[in-house]
Amino acid sequence: MLTNRPRGVNDILPGDVEKWQWIERTARDVCRRFNVSEIRTPIFEHTELFTRGVGETTDIVEKEMYSFQDRGERSLTLRPEGTASAVRAFVENKMHAQPQPTKLFYIGPMFRYERPQAGRYRQFHQFGAEVIGVNDPSVDAEIIALAMTFFTELGLKNITLEINSVGSPESREVYRNVLREHLAPVKDQLCKDCQSRYDRNPMRILDCKVDACKQLIVNPPFMLDHLTEEDTTHFAQVREYLDSFGVDYKVNPRMVRGLDYYTQTAFEFIESGSTLSGGGRYNGMVQQLGGPDLSGIGFAVGIERVLIALQNQAVQVPLETGIDVFLVALGEAAQKRSVTLLQELRTTGLVADKDYLGKSMKAQMKAADRLKARQVVLLGDDELAAGIANVKNMETGEQVSVPLSELVEKLQQKL
Ligand code: AMP
Numbered sequence: 001m002l003t004n005r006p007r008g009v010n011d012i013l014p015g016d017v018e019k020w021q022w023i024e025r026t027a028r029d030v031c032r033r034f035n036v037s038e039i040r041t042p043i044f045e046h047t048e049l050f051t052r053g054v055g056e057t058t059d060i061v062e063k064e065m066y067s068f069q070d071r072g073e074r075s076l077t078l079r080p081e082g083t084a085s086a087v088r089a090f091v092e093n094k095m096h097a098q099p100q101p102t103k104l105f106y107i108g109p110m111f112r113y114e115r116p117q118a119g120r121y122r123q124f125h126q127f128g129a130e131v132i133g134v135n136d137p138s139v140d141a142e143i144i145a146l147a148m149t150f151f152t153e154l155g156l157k158n159i160t161l162e163i164n165s166v167g168s169p170e171s172r173e174v175y176r177n178v179l180r181e182h183l184a185p186v187k188d189q190l191c192k193d194c195q196s197r198y199d200r201n202p203m204r205i206l207d208c209k210v211d212a213c214k215q216l217i218v219n220p221p222f223m224l225d226h227l228t229e230e231d232t233t234h235f236a237q238v239r240e241y242l243d244s245f246g247v248d249y250k251v252n253p254r255m256v257r258g259l260d261y262y263t264q265t266a267f268e269f270i271e272s273g274s275t276l277s278g279g280g281r282y283n284g285m286v287q288q289l290g291g292p293d294l295s296g297i298g299f300a301v302g303i304e305r306v307l308i309a310l311q312n313q314a315v316q317v318p319l320e321t322g323i324d325v326f327l328v329a330l331g332e333a334a335q336k337r338s339v340t341l342l343q344e345l346r347t348t349g350l351v352a353d354k355d356y357l358g359k360s361m362k363a364q365m366k367a368a369d370r371l372k373a374r375q376v377v378l379l380g381d382d383e384l385a386a387g388i389a390n391v392k393n394m395e396t397g398e399q400v401s402v403p404l405s406e407l408v409e410k411l412q413q414k415l
Contacts, residue, residue, distance in 0.1 A: 008122030027127045036103040041085035047075040053084030057201040064112040078111035082128045091291035100133025130298035140265045141241030155315040162252040163267040165235040175226040186216040207256045222253040271309045277301040322372030327354035328364040331381030
């Protein structure tokens with residue numbers, strides 16, 4: 001048991017971790033161009049942040065949080081998502097006192113007690129971005145375009161963008177009653193959770209994963225048909241901007257995002273039936289978490305899902321492979337000298353390695369091949385005594401003799 005990892009969490013090993021680094025680099029690079037700054041928030045927060053921020057009637061809060069009491073008997077929770085933390089940090093650090101908008105991104109692990117399966121884990125990773133403080137529809141389009149640019153730069157194709165408007169609280173008030181009326185005849189046949197959602201938050205019922213509920217909910221009324229004029233205009237303008245960017249999308253009036261905080265624009269990016277990313281506007285949250293009445297919009301991308309999509313689409317990940325120099329030393333004195341030489345090479349910026357086990361020349365050359373060394377330095381006791389080393393170019397096979405005093409410089413020139 002001690003040597004097994006818990007269910008639903010993964011090790012990311014060398015060989016794979018380079019792909020993660022590339023994805024994270026791409027995310028940082030795209031955010032830089034959109035002038036979005038990184039924020040790093042704690043892995044755990046007060047439980048109340050999520051019950052209030054994410055919403056009491058969400059699956060996350062009802063069933064999926066990793067909550068625990070610390071030794072001071074505070075209830076803490078491993079963060080299940082990044083938006084509530086980002087908004088908490090925005091309010092707590094009085095970022096609203098700065099000129100708006102505030103544009104933030106984060107990359108890091110999230111925790112949800114879900115049933116593990118392919119693409120669904122208990123510790124997973126998200127890259128997310130948030131724009132707080134501007135309610136203009138062009139910002140909705142911009143944040144969607146940021147996510148789309150990220151996918152495009154990773155080389156992913158055939159990503160479907162679905163958008164919807166889930167309305168402002170005023171629109172929702174009206175719609176909730178329309179929905180309750182529609183569902184009233186089947187209310188008693190819905191699952192226990194949905195029966196409780198019926199009173200508390202009937203929109204959640206449309207998102208229920210229970211088959212019996214899915215079958216009972218036929219032709220529900222759509223939020224889109226009950227929007228206030230302001231919400232309708234906002235949604236139309238978001239679509240216009242997306243059109244002007246040349247970003248393709250599908251309006252999906254059935255989309256209900258799994259988090260309570262969304263208002264107006266909601267969207268998802270889907271690849272081969274798997275949701276890579278979800279997001280939307282959350283205009284009430286800043287105020288709900290104790291800040292001024294400022295709007296917000298953001299998305300979160302699941303990095304594990306992105307990796308699966310890259311694999312499905314056989315995208316060649318541009319990885320740096322190989323090392324600049326491998327040192328092959330034979331004989332006691334040469335071995336000793338190679339230790340200091342290795343340190344010199346590394347401090348001048350070369351990627352270098354050597355054998356540590358006193359292996360034969362043949363075995364050391366094999367190691368150089370395995371590490372895809374571009375150059376090999378061959379140093380024996382005789383060469384050392386003569387003040388030279390042999391340098392072999394592994395691509396051409398060409399070998400030259402170089403004075404030790406010029407070795408580092410010569411190796412650098414070859415690159
Ligand atoms: P959400 O925060 O629920 O809107 O999720 C945003 C994205 O995070 C989803 O589209 C998935 O790509 C990813 N995601 C959410 N939950 C999980 C999970 N349990 N395991 C892996 N990825 C997840």
